[in-house]
Amino acid sequence: HFYLLTQHLQPPLEDTSPTVVDPDGRIYIRNWQGGILSGGFEKNPKPIFTEGRNQLEIQNLQEDWDHFEPLLTALLRRMPSLEALEILRLVNCPEAFTPDMRCVMGESPTLLHYFTLAGMNSQGCSLGGGAGKFLAEWMVYGYPVDNVWPLDVKRFGALQSSRTFLRHRVMEVMPLIYDLKVPRWDFQTGRQLRTSPLYDRLDTQGARWMEKHGFERAKYFVPPGKDLLALDQSKTFYKPDWFDIVGSEVKCCKEAVCVIDMSSFTKFEISSPGEQALDTLQYLFSNDLDVPVGHIVHTGMLNERGGYENDCSIVRLNKRRFFMISPTDQQVHCWSWLRQHMPSDSDLFLEDVTWKYTALNLIGPRAVDVLSELSYAPMTPEHFPSLFCKEMSVGYANGIRVMSMTHTGEPGFTLYIPIEYALHVYNELISVGQKYGIRNAGYYALRSLRIEKFFAFWGQDLDAFTTPLECGREFRVKLDKGPDFIGREALLKQREEGFFKRFTMFILEDHDTDLDLWPWWGEPIYRNGEHVGKTTSSAYSYTLGRHVCLGFIHSNQQPITPEFINQGEYHIDIAGQRFKAKAKLYPFSSLFTLRRRKDEMDIGF
Ligand SMILES: Cc1cc2nc3c(=O)[nH]c(=O)nc-3n(C[C@H](O)[C@H](O)[C@H](O)COP(=O)(O)OP(=O)(O)OC[C@H]3O[C@@H](n4cnc5c(N)ncnc54)[C@H](O)[C@@H]3O)c2cc1C
Structure with a gap:
């Protein structure tokens, strides 16, 4: 971060002089000992670790007038009379930025009672008071008194801590401080880090991508012949240019069948040789998980206040083995919550199997026809009731976990496919689906479908301060299920x-x-x-x-x-x-x- 200090003005600036921010010029101007302190957030910041500098070098960073020149020009345009004023110093000092321009706070997921508050993105003075208060509450009471998930250190994992990723991403983050953030804006750097095996296949069919927890997810698919460039620059608070494209994907979900790659979901398996897995899950989740094998249960992972720490779907694979599906950005938080609250029983196995499965959501009234053809099994509701899971073969591939749920309120199935079969199963779905009008769809269609059905989304609608009763989900809580549960x-x-x-x-x-x-x-x-x-x-x-x-x-x-x-x-x-x-x-x-x-x-x- 570069800023300059000038000689005091005549008369000197008062302490009460306002701070001026010129976002177009990317500069701020404020009083410093009667003179001016002015710095900015240039378009091309210099990352500090490029040459692997050590701590001492960081403290002695050199001034760089060529680099500061655009900011100086903006300053002189805004305050021309400064030209006559003596500049005392140009300071070049390190500042900490994070991958999403929000600070990092909270208890470490791997080291209990170790708290952090860092990465203030050059807003530490403004945010310091509130951030400090939240952290103090967290340390004293075990949680802050309001929802701070967007700042929680557990929204990140090891994947966001590679030096190259950070160097590229923070160079994009810093200029954003003075940019207008339009809705549904996506970072351009640090991309294609986590991808589904179908990434290339979907990309060539016009997928436009967004990223969640490092994972690429298709927003929508641009049909051939559309103006691609315009669509990539959909920066508006008004009706966006993907409106009709998403509309046609929604229509296809309603009338025919669509396939959406939802592989980014967090997936864990919990098992035990005895009843430990069931007992543990009954204590950690509010719904009753002692259901017949094959059933899927939507349930909240609640805290002592009854608030949602996570919102998941849990499948009972067999009597002693469960498959848990959670939102994409729950990978670190859910894992750490489970580890903290599970008994230290060596017979209880928890595994993160996120990377092992590709998830394909087959949405629409014709999904049943496509899957029946590919599995040679009856898929109608009489044979395959809603919220049910069966291991089946699809095409040549065995062991596909087929689940009758779509996360949208529309009929269909989600397929959890061992990754080596993903391409085969996808190709079969598309090939057999042709006669049923199949097409690809993205997350924007999914979002429209789930919101019109009033489905809540953890991390956006639900948080650790929202209880199931406050969002009309009493039916997902079994207060009298027998075993006690948190919340x-x-x-x-x-x-x-x-x-x-x-x-x-x-x-x-x-x-x-x-x-x-x-x-x-x-x-x-x-x-x-x-x-x-x-x-x-x-x-x-x-x-x-x-x-x-x-x-x-x-x-x-x-x-x-x-x-x-x-x-x-x-x-x-x-x-x-x-x-x-x-x-x-x-x-x-x-x-x-x-x-x-x-x-x-x-x-x-
Ligand atoms: C010129 C300038 C203008 C700014 N203007 C604004 C503004 O208007 N509004 C705003 O909100 N923010 C502003 N900021 C940003 C703000 O100052 C920072 O975001 C904030 O100070 C960061 O706070 P921090 O506690 O995370 O880090 P720091 O303030 O850097 O504190 C870290 C502390 O840790 C100490 N330390 C380092 N290593 C060790 C070690 N190994 N052991 C023990 N201690 C160690 C350091 O000495 C330091 O005291 C400005 C910054 C600059 C440089």
Whole structure:
């Protein structure tokens, strides 16, 4: 980080002089002993470790006027009279940046009671007070008093700590400080680190990629003949240029069949020679896992306060072996939570099998036809009920874990495929699927489908301070399952006393998709003109032809009841303009192609 110091002005600047920020010029200007301190965040920062410098060299970094020149030009354009002022020094000092421009705080996943707060991305003065408070609470109480998952050190793993990755990524991060961050923006550096075996195959078919926890995931597929360049520069707060493409993928999911590569999910296996695996999971998860072999259970991994540490699907593979599927960025957090809370029993085996399986989500009414042809097995709901898992052969490949869930509320299956079979199974699906109208789809279609069905997403809608009761998921908690579980007492208490926030779905009523700014997330929610919360995610529902926002309504005075929700008039504020919204506590049943039991509703990761 470069900044210059000048001689004091005549008269000297007051201590109360404001700090000036010029994002276009990429500079800030502030008082320093009556003179000016001005630095900036240039487009081409110099990474410190390029030449493997040691600590002493870092302390004696040299000034570099050529490098500082664009910032100096911007400073003189903004304050021309500075030209006559003596510059005392150009300082070149090290600053710490992180791979996602958010600081790193919390307890180490590998070393208990070791806490960190670092990587302030040049915002340490502004953020120091709050960050320090959260960390102090974390150390004293065992957790901070608000959700700080976006800053938690456990959002990263060893994969983000390679020097080359960091060097490239932080060079991209630093200039962002003064850039406008548009929705759904993706980093360009440090990419293609973790990929599915199908990456090249999907890439040549027009996949446009986003990254999660280092893993490349297809956002959507550009059809041949579209203007690729324009689509890569989809930087807008308004209707984006992928709108029609995603719309056609959604349509295909509704009417035919689509395949989405969802290999980035975190996958663990837990097993034991005796009952230890079941006993441990019953204690760590709120739903009842003592189900017949082959059943899939959606369940929360709760903390003592009843809040979601994780939201997963668990498959009982056999009496003593379980397969756990969690959101992609849970890989470090979930592992460390399980290790901390599992008994130190040498007969209990926990394995991270994320890398062993490719996950293909086959969504749509014709999924059943495609799989029946490939497996020679009846796949209809009578033979293959919802939320069920069977090991089957698909094409030539044996041992594919076929699961009747799609994370979207649409009919279909997710296939967990040993990676060496991934290409074969994918090719077979596409080849057999031709006559059923199969096509590739990406995460944006998935997102639209899950949001219109009111499915919550951990890390975005759900966090460690949200309980299942607050998001209408009582049916995923078995308070009377027999064995005690973490969070049970808090949930019993909350059931007694009521809750003061409620996850709600909003349908925007007078919003023009073509002309108005879109909601993305974080928009204020108003009830009868009073601010009551904010949205946590939103998407355009191609089926409803409206925008759907999900978010929390809070109440300070009275517990929230369905009447409280229904009696309000709601508005969502998008960049200062309020749009009328209809609040709902249940999804439109007409959106579900098949009739489903309430407890069969999927979660979206
Ligand atoms: C010119 C300039 C202007 C800035 N302006 C702003 C601003 O306007 N707003 C803002 O929010 N932020 C600003 N920042 C950024 C802010 O100063 C940093 O983000 C913040 O100081 C970082 O805090 P930290 O505690 O992580 O690290 P540091 O402040 O660097 O503290 C680390 C400490 O650890 C000590 N240390 C190092 N090695 C060891 C060791 N081995 N053993 C023991 N101790 C050790 C160091 O001596 C140091 O005291 C500015 C920075 C600069 C350089």
